[in-house]
Amino acid sequence: MLFTVNGEPRTVRAYPMERLLDVLRLDLGLTGTKEGCGEGECGSCSVLMDGALINSCLVPALQAAGTRIVTIEGLAAGENLHVLQQAFLESGGAQCGICTPGMILAAVSLLNAKPTPTVEDVREGLSGNLCRCTGYGQILEAVMEAARRRIVA
Numbered sequence: 001m002l003f004t005v006n007g008e009p010r011t012v013r014a015y016p017m018e019r020l021l022d023v024l025r026l027d028l029g030l031t032g033t034k035e036g037c038g039e040g041e042c043g044s045c046s047v048l049m050d051g052a053l054i055n056s057c058l059v060p061a062l063q064a065a066g067t068r069i070v071t072i073e074g075l076a077a078g079e080n081l082h083v084l085q086q087a088f089l090e091s092g093g094a095q096c097g098i099c100t101p102g103m104i105l106a107a108v109s110l111l112n113a114k115p116t117p118t119v120e121d122v123r124e125g126l127s128g129n130l131c132r133c134t135g136y137g138q139i140l141e142a143v144m145e146a147a148r149r150r151i152v153a
């Protein structure tokens with residue numbers, strides 16, 4: 001199938017019902033996208049598909065054909081981290097890191113829709129993403145800080 005991943009056209013041989021998560025990790029080596037539950041509950045496998053946040057463990061390759069996918073590897077510009085990556089790093093919003101790529105992509109999706117979110121908006125925007133380590137406080141702080149920096153930038 002042919003699709004665009006992080007701005008590059010990519011062709012892979014995949015079974016139609018192969019999970020997009022496996023295509024990304026195993027066929028393309030993009031292991032930043034994580035598997036948590038494997039059944040649509042935790043958000044660890046979140047990526048953007050044509051700008052919408054999706055759980056890649058639930059999307060078959062067939063459905064991803066012809067789309068534009070953005071994974072965590074597509075956010076930094078060379079050595080420069082994305083504002084959300086930097087804010088997560090500084091606030092301690094990433095600990096074991098399993099939820100982090102999905103959290104950051106959920107936050108990208110949220111800030112694209114609501115550039116000046118309230119804490120409640122952030123809570124709601126990240127409600128599909130579970131974290132077992134941080135207690136969520138640092139994650140909320142990171143997203144609010146990234147929103148502030150984007151306003152200033």
Ligand code: FES
Nearest residue numbers: 036037038043057
């Ligand atoms: S691994 Fe996809 S939602 Fe948990």
Ligand code: FES
Nearest residue numbers: 095096131132133
């Ligand atoms: S940092 Fe470990 S699950 Fe969130």
